[in-house]
Amino acid sequence: MSKENRLVHIYELLDTHYGPQNWWPADTPFEVMVGAVLVQNTTWRNASAAITCLKKARLMSPSAIRNTPINDLADFIVSSGYFNIKAQRLMALCEWLEESGGIDQIQRQSLKPLRRNLLSVHGIGPETADDILLYALGKPVFVIDAYTRRLFSRLGLLRANETYENLRLSFESVLRPNVGMFNQYHALIVVHGKNICKRQAECAECCLAELCDGV
DNA sequence: ACCCAGGGTCATA
DNA sequence: TATGACCATGGG
Structure with missing residues (x-):
């Protein structure tokens, strides 16, 4: 599967499992x-x-x-x-x-x-x-954080010690720059990270289990 | 009592 | 460029 399709696939699995996150919670x-x-x-x-x-x-x-x-x-x-x-x-x-x-x-x-x-x-x-x-500001940038690094390095899709800029650019070069999707994708990564992926023991119950390869 | 969480800056080598 | 020290609260 192409890298783009993998990233889209992961997005769809998370989106289906967790649903709309409506980030960022704020009035202005x-x-x-x-x-x-x-x-x-x-x-x-x-x-x-x-x-x-x-x-x-x-x-x-x-x-x-x-x-x-x-x-x-x-x-x-x-x-x-x-x-x-x-x-x-x-x-x-x-x-x-x-x-x-x-x-x-x-x-x-x-x-x-x-x-x-x-x-x-x-x-x-x-x-x-x-x-x-x-x-x-609604600009199409892909936010990288500790959860993003942890999830995607665990899935074997990135090197653990890559720089912030390289990670961001690699996501942005592969995914279509859709603000709504970037918004939801990062929210999903955080929500997912808080639940399950912190403990890598529980891949079996995870909505990404099919990708986790028994790490 | 220890560990970490939706980081960033600064000093040192 | 690459570590390490520092900032400080609140919940597990």
């Missing part, structure tokens, strides 16, 4: 961006609690965050962990948004320079940038 694109920073190396549960605190304090906007002292901002996002670091990262994100003329202006940038610009923001690395591009 800005809230997606904030969530993408807050969820770095923590659980969505912890990040989500921090988002609730920010909303309750009416801080879920670039200008409101910009006008809040960094230490006060940190107090609202304690539950997300690394709160001092993440407060700085949120501030850097909001400064960048402001300098760039806001989200609607950013939407108009073409993908490659936009991605470069995002990566130049302090605290926004490749995965956070791609979360923002795909889930906040």
Whole structure:
């Protein structure tokens, strides 16, 4: 089977098993961006609690965050962990948004320079940038994360120590750039990873069992 | 008490 | 380029 067909097949098995995920859970694109920073190396549960605190304090906007002292901002996002670091990262994100003329202006940038610009923001690395591009701005990028590496290396479809860029480009070069499908695919990989593929012992019960080859 | 979760930066070799 | 240290909470 071709690589494209394998990736599509895996997508269809996951999609059938788990159904629509409706990512990213947020009221606005800005809230997606904030969530993408807050969820770095923590659980969505912890990040989500921090988002609730920010909303309750009416801080879920670039200008409101910009006008809040960094230490006060940190107090609202304690539950997300690394709160001092993440407060700085949120501030850097909001400064960048402001300098760039806001989200609607950013939407108009073409993908490659936009991605470069995002990566130049302090605290926004490749995965956070791609979360923002795909889930906040609706751009066709394939998000790579630890679950993606674990799942596809276990299925024997990628080398374990490949760079982020090479992985992303290899998915994007094989799959048709469909935003809705990329959105759902990454959500499925995460949901699946949280359930079964963390423990490789249970391949038999997994919806991808036919591909797992007894790893 | 330990481990990890929807990462990223910085210092060192 | 490639490791290692660091950031810090909450649930298992």
